[in-house]
Amino acid sequence: MTVLDRLLLVLLALAGVIAGVGAILLGVAATGGAPPAWLLSVLVPGTAVYWWIGGVISVLLGLRFLAYRLRAAEPEHVSLSGEHGQIRISYETLRQLAVRAGRGIKGVHEFDARVRMGQAGLVFYTRVRAHPDTDLAQMSRDVQTAVKQYVERTAGVAVERVIVQVADIAGSAPRSARAWVE
Amino acid sequence: MDDLDFQSTELGKIQIADEVIQVIAGLAATEVPGVAGMSGTFAGGITESLLGRKNLAKGVRVQFTEDKRCSVELSVSLQFGVNIPEVCLAVQENVKQAIESMTGLAVDAVHVHVTGVVFQAEKGRGDLA
DSSP: OOHHHHHHHHHHHHHHHHHHHHHHHHHHHHTTSOOOHHHHHHHSTTTHHHHHHHHHHHHHHHHHHHHHHHHTTSOOEEEEEOSSSEEEEEHHHHHHHHHHHHHTSTTEEEEEEEEEEOSSSEEEEEEEEEOTTOOHHHHHHHHHHHHHHHHHHHHOOOEEEEEEEEEEEBTBOOOSSOOOOO | OOOEEEEEETTEEEEEOHHHHHHHHHHHHHTSTTEEEEOOOHHHHHHHHHHTOOOTTTTEEEEEOSTTEEEEEEEEEEETTSOHHHHHHHHHHHHHHHHHHHHOOEEEEEEEEEEEEEOHHHHHHHHHO
16 A cells, blocks of 8 residues: 555545544434534535535545455465465565566666566566667567566566566657556 | 463463564564565554654564464565575574574464565665664
């Protein structure tokens, strides 16, 4: 979970607290007590729109974390069995290794990677921003070899495929959309 | 978690807090060459920064199974360039040996979770902080 996700989660928790307090006060009002002043102010045209916006944001945040939970059900690590127990290597570790190996290749200006589990091993989806005047085909082959060899050697896990996407050439204006080949 | 009732003598009971096992495991893991440090939770990291005190039990979970037996789960970050399975095997061996020799508990399993690699520059920054 990223720092942004954690902040969003705090916001969602605060929204939950506010909604809970509101529900309690509504309940109190429904059972005969006087409705609180702020509750009446919500009903005034002009202020209700803020509650609408808050409600929509809360629903969106809730949906985001629901999706996060469902996605997190798949293991985000590779397991190896050790002599005294399991050894788990997180996908983030494997990604860092791939990025380090990829950045060392001649012609690579920027490099990023994603990791997924394939049928016979790991699959790396890499995204490269290349230097100008580079033999892109050769550089891509070098990236594939370097990532596969380095990850297999240091992490001891099989790499099934390394998919290279040359997304951009350094010096040209970077595109805002980040495309990945999957 | 309740402390482990380790032994009862005529003079009284001997209890070992699970935090003791966590600290032993954490120290044993970090002294293995190639281990950059332990990886704790986000909340643990904030607490550590606020208190300014190093949490030696960070990233270690201990589960007592049967009588005088336990299993340990460690979250570690490793230094860049090391062979991950080799370092993890050394961590398992060192942690098991340290707990067994210092407490007399039998360690059933030491599960190691590698959460990241640390590059030399990052480690230097971390040491300065």
